[in-house]
Amino acid sequence: MDGPSGSGKSSTARGVADRLGLRYLDTGAQFRAMTVWMLRHGVDVHDVEAVAAHAAEPRIVSGTDPLEPTITLDGEDVAEEIRSADTTAAVSPVATVPAVRARLLELQRATIAAALAEGGIVVEGRDIGSVVWPDAEVKLYLTADPGARAARRAAENGSTSVRSTEEDLLRRDAIDSGRTTAPLVVPDGATHLDTTPWTLEEVVDRVVAIVESTRGAGAGTAGARTAGADAGGHRASP
Numbered sequence: 001m002d003g004p005s006g007s008g009k010s011s012t013a014r015g016v017a018d019r020l021g022l023r024y025l026d027t028g029a030q031f032r033a034m035t036v037w038m039l040r041h042g043v044d045v046h047d048v049e050a051v052a053a054h055a056a057e058p059r060i061v062s063g064t065d066p067l068e069p070t071i072t073l074d075g076e077d078v079a080e081e082i083r084s085a086d087t088t089a090a091v092s093p094v095a096t097v098p099a100v101r102a103r104l105l106e107l108q109r110a111t112i113a114a115a116l117a118e119g120g121i122v123v124e125g126r127d128i129g130s131v132v133w134p135d136a137e138v139k140l141y142l143t144a145d146p147g148a149r150a151a152r153r154a155a156e157n158g159s160t161s162v163r164s165t166e167e168d169l170l171r172r173d174a175i176d177s178g179r180t181t182a183p184l185v186v187p188d189g190a191t192h193l194d195t196t197p198w199t200l201e202e203v204v205d206r207v208v209a210i211v212e213s214t215r216g217a218g219a220g221t222a223g224a225r226t227a228g229a230d231a232g233g234h235r236a237s238p
């Protein structure tokens with residue numbers, strides 16, 4: 001499940017994983033934990049070489065229970081700190097660094113492979129269907145109008161300024177979509193869902209229906225449907 005900030009990926013992915021008995025992985029939380037480490041260690045997040053030089057050091061562990069996802073950094077629970085304003089402001093530049101992406105890609109693929117052996121996983125981020133797991137059984141690209149995304153995010157953060165939240169979202173969209181390594185794109189073979197008019201429950205219902213109809217259509221064809229999508233996808237306009 002890919003898409004821009006505030007499109008509903010985390011809440012939808014958790015709801016779907018819970019309904020279908022699957023694991024859940026928030027890859028954005030991993031980029032945020034990497035960012036917390038850089039900030040704590042005084043690394044200039046705009047210095048690509050400095051960030052790359054340290055990308056192998058943080059120990060990041062994601063718990064994949066959809067009802068209680070966790071994230072630790074060097075053994076410490078950083079679930080709150082990864083959502084701080086400082087982390088949010090610094091995460092997009094850190095996520096553009098190829099060494100960071102390569103490191104987290106390895107972690108993500110290991111987690112997915114382990115979960116697939118136990119029934120499956122819903123993974124959300126920016127490059128899941130295009131780069132991390134192009135052979136996913138179901139690929140979804142979630143969007144919502146910028147105003148709706150900002151209103152949702154502002155409500156969540158207890159912020160009264162929807163306008164400044166929207167400016168922040170659009171700034172991060174531009175970095176996430178414009179970077180050369182694993183930019184935010186609509187992955188080849190993805191179903192695009194515009195969640196603007198729907199409640200969370202409606203979106204979860206629709207996604208569960210898509211998964212069930214894909215599974216009903218027959219296992220074993222998913223790889224063929226999405227084959228060749230490794231570097232695929234087209235530029236998104238979130």
Ligand SMILES: Nc1ncnc2c1ncn2[C@@H]1O[C@H](COP(=O)(O)OP(=O)(O)O)[C@@H](O)[C@H]1O
Pocket residue numbers: 003004005006007008009010011012152153155156195198199200201203
């Ligand atoms: N369809 C929806 N309608 C209204 N609010 C939603 C919907 N989907 C998610 N939300 C709310 O919007 C906020 C952002 O959703 P989230 O799932 O964190 O988005 P993302 O992971 O794409 O950034 C959350 O507070 C969430 O409860």
Ligand SMILES: Nc1ccn([C@H]2C[C@H](O)[C@@H](COP(=O)(O)OP(=O)(O)O)O2)c(=O)n1
Pocket residue numbers: 004005006027028029031032091092095124125126127128172176
């Ligand atoms: N697979 C991913 C996931 C997130 N990122 C980047 C892009 C985002 O700016 C940050 C944080 O992602 P996150 O999903 O937590 O951000 P929001 O919940 O949308 O605010 O990480 C990425 O580059 N690739």
